[in-house]
Amino acid sequence: METIIAVKNLVKKFGNFMANDHLTFDVHKGEIFGFLGANGAGKTTAIRILCGLSSPTSGDVNVAGFDIYRETEKIKKNIGYMSQKFSLYEDLTVSENIQLYAGIYGISAKKRKEKEAELLKKLGMGEARGKLIAGLPLGWKQKLAFSVAIFHDPKIVFLDEPTGGVDPVTRRKFWDLIYEAANNGITVFVTTHYMDEAEYCDRVSIMDAGKIEALDTPAKLKEKYQASNMDEVFLQIAR
Numbered sequence: 001m002e003t004i005i006a007v008k009n010l011v012k013k014f015g016n017f018m019a020n021d022h023l024t025f026d027v028h029k030g031e032i033f034g035f036l037g038a039n040g041a042g043k044t045t046a047i048r049i050l051c052g053l054s055s056p057t058s059g060d061v062n063v064a065g066f067d068i069y070r071e072t073e074k075i076k077k078n079i080g081y082m083s084q085k086f087s088l089y090e091d092l093t094v095s096e097n098i099q100l101y102a103g104i105y106g107i108s109a110k111k112r113k114e115k116e117a118e119l120l121k122k123l124g125m126g127e128a129r130g131k132l133i134a135g136l137p138l139g140w141k142q143k144l145a146f147s148v149a150i151f152h153d154p155k156i157v158f159l160d161e162p163t164g165g166v167d168p169v170t171r172r173k174f175w176d177l178i179y180e181a182a183n184n185g186i187t188v189f190v191t192t193h194y195m196d197e198a199e200y201c202d203r204v205s206i207m208d209a210g211k212i213e214a215l216d217t218p219a220k221l222k223e224k225y226q227a228s229n230m231d232e233v234f235l236q237i238a239r
């Protein structure tokens, strides 16, 4: 199995506070890796480091073959990132958002137009191409934000609570897009507070107070913790 993210003894301190306390884990190429933990466990801190947006205090981190200390620009070109908080520009239209991202990643106008048409058709959002993001339903925004994050065919996509605030049916539909991306060879690294989503991951890590306390497939975790679902596993680990 090929490793696409290798993390060894990753530490991130804010003053004396250790937000990431010696994290060690690998993510395999093509897998859907769930990164779980209660509020404040340290997930966003780690994800920002893996994306090259923040520097570790210490530890070795390699993402998509690039070193986190020396090659953050290369990392950024090879990944996609979607966070719940900022991903689309609310006061731009659907099409303008796509143009903006395509421009940032250096995609030609011709290729962008082709991909945009294909994408909007797939999402059933052709009619909405000239509408402002601000007026769209949250589920649509999330699907579009995800699609834009992988518009440049990155090796890895990082999703930080991508489905916050929507119902289970909308979440399930969002996950169809995640599976499609994974089938196309994109590695998916996803944080979530929803345990139905944890069940959809190939492997899941569970953090508590800056440390990874468990990491395995959902089936193995349920067996180990004698739990009937991931909710029960999570409650035994995260305080």
Ligand SMILES: Nc1ncnc2c1ncn2[C@@H]1O[C@H](COP(=O)(O)OP(=O)(O)OP(=O)(O)O)[C@@H](O)[C@H]1O
Pocket (backbone or CB within 6 Å): 014, 019, 037, 038, 039, 040, 041, 042, 043, 044, 045, 046
């Ligand atoms: N820039 C910062 N300065 C100081 N403390 C910070 C900073 N960023 C995060 N922290 C602290 O580090 C801890 C981990 O935060 P982080 O956002 O990584 O948690 P999280 O697991 O992503 O939580 P959530 O599920 O709520 O998003 C928290 O206690 C937070 O207050």
